[in-house]
Amino acid sequence: MQQPLGFVDPNSPTSVCKLKKSLYGLKQAPRAWFDKLFQALHSLGFQQSSSDASLFVRHGPHLVIVLVYVDDILVTGPHSQICQQFITQLSSQFPVKDLGPLHYFLGLEVHRSSHGIFVHQSKYLIDLLKKTHMEGAKPCCTPLSSTKLDNSGPLLSNPTEYRSIVGGLQYLTWTRPDLAFAVNQICQFMHVPREQHLQAAKRVLRFLKGSFSHGLWFTKGSTHLSAYSDADWAGCTFDRRSTSGYCVFLGSNLISWSAKKQSTVARSSTEAEYRSLAHTAAELTWVCKILRDLHFPIPTLPTLWCDNISAISLASNPVFHARTKHVEIDYHYIRELVLANLLKVQYVCSADQLADLHTKSLSKSRFQFLCSKLPIGICSDSPSSLRGCIRENDKSPISVTVK
Template identity: 85%
Template structure:
């Protein structure tokens, strides 16, 4: 560090300026701001979630939830007057601007109707299509073709374009579960993309061109937690690693999904499914902790659906089989949950396995069938009810209403 030009002290040329407060743009500025906001929320009676550092919940019988992203704050809860009271308290310490009901946040658009809450990214998608000159592209039915991606073909002369497209598509997966697998596939070639990879990325844009206004529905209903777990054994032709896919539902609402390549090669389909089951169980555990922080406790155990009978037997049987000695110890986490009766693992036929959408490339018919089982659609479409997949609990509960979106200047 050096003294600023024009303010050099001739008596102490090696001295530097000491900051009395954090300046915007410095590396320590975000941490200093969050520490100050944390102290303010703590003084108002809020507790930081142990599972999400940016989630704060008001202590006491009445619920107020605060979600923080830098200087954008989302305030929600079943009691609007308490939310308004909190905003007034926060305004006494910071220059707060109340933007009213949440309509737009970080590229996510929120619409409310009598059916529930609809999240989508139409504006962001239109901007992405314009940026990539794909506004006039011809739509296609599926985001990924039947041919698997590999390292054949010519290298791209300008890989920056490919990386920019893939980066933009990654953010779309927040409201588009149908893109999870294909985005996972094209992200694996960021280092040295080829022509076929760019064509695959543009195919995704063509698919999105035909479903611009699609998003995810959230509706009131049962609060039973369930998940679907699947794995495509040795699906990658390059390194023969398997792909893990899961979908987590709260009632009929899809709240978490993932498509991820496994870190090591599985020696059997049972091992691949078992690893996928363990990853899904970890996600369920995290969701349960979040809901516990929100003062909600389940009356029934979460249900995990799997289409591999051998995997279910391995997770439910306390006997350590000799054929599973090669399985890493941390993947037996699922067995501990089952033995502790904190999780139920049940069989589901492969036809109704929703996580199949996140593990492999599917035909048009199969792809559309699985998408119809998910709460994906237009704002004018009624949300899906998972017909034929899971049994919904008849008990209903009050769902929190999004009240206010606040920004701190």
């Protein structure tokens, strides 16, 4: 061990600091800290969400929402004065640093304008391009080529570089739904990466080089909850498993998305589509629970859009049950939601299936068309500094760091 630079004691140059307390050094420290914070929030009238352990809500006369990530906390609500009162109460129990309205949180940059809220990761992406020496690469239009990845080709002599790139790209999917399928593909070769896999990862970086300022827009509007579900049947060339994809919208705002390989081999396209339908229905159910914890009413029945007529028929027609015993669990799950009038499954043509973006590699025109249907864009009036003027009665989330 060595003394920190700038803190060397001239009288004891070989001595080191004795660490009395540590939040990150002990295995049990995160749980102990969370238990202590949980007790503090509970004493202030907050209830933990049953669907998300990091979400705390206090209703009463004034709503206050708290989102916790270790010692970084977001506080928001319709009344800024009530939020400030809560921060003052919390500071009486912990050393708290109020960072003001949310601008930067865990690599996510937040910019508010007259159009809405824009969330992006431009700084994180620029740092990733510099780290991988790809800041001078030639941009491309799609994150993946038409050639499917497999286990052929020479092995990488140093797989650490590949794993580092893929790990960095995974975090970018928080604000870049157009990367979901590409990152899902390159993540499947982490254990034994080959030369073609590294080239695919660098192609994703080249795609990001031409769209580093892109992010997600969140605007006011309809509160109707809807989702698109799709599957690429037997799309994987070496194990013939299907890839499921979905997009969940609250009004026009994209709030959840996924691209994931199914755990079992589907024996028909209907089975693959139906399993994807069940995964999307489960995500919709989780979103509904979160909204109920926030006391946010859903005005209309959630709609689930699917482009497979057989899967839709299977969700509402019990005659199909005898022929599909191998998907019985998913069948009963969807059927219960439909019969309980908690979900509505409808048909959408394949040309307008937005979840197609998360199931397969697409051509340039198809990829750009689907991206144009998502709230992905750039902030034209983004300030040079992330921290702008604080407006009176600003209802934006407040970032708090506990020392």
